Amino acid sequence: MKRNSFFFEFIKSGPFILLLVLAILILAGILISNHRQKTVQLKEDVLYIAPKPNK
Numbered sequence: 001m002k003r004n005s006f007f008f009e010f011i012k013s014g015p016f017i018l019l020l021v022l023a024i025l026i027l028a029g030i031l032i033s034n035h036r037q038k039t040v041q042l043k044e045d046v047l048y049i050a051p052k053p054n055k
Helices: 002-012 014-047
Strands: none
Touching (some): 002 014
């Protein structure tokens, strides 16, 4: 029982929660950054389509 209570107390401790929140923020930042790069890349692809030549 003592071993289980140690893990529960560790999870409830302030530094562990702070580390967990920091990891979630970093992960969210990476995901948002990757999404923006794809969006910008799509906009560039659309902007640089060559016009059809006139016949």
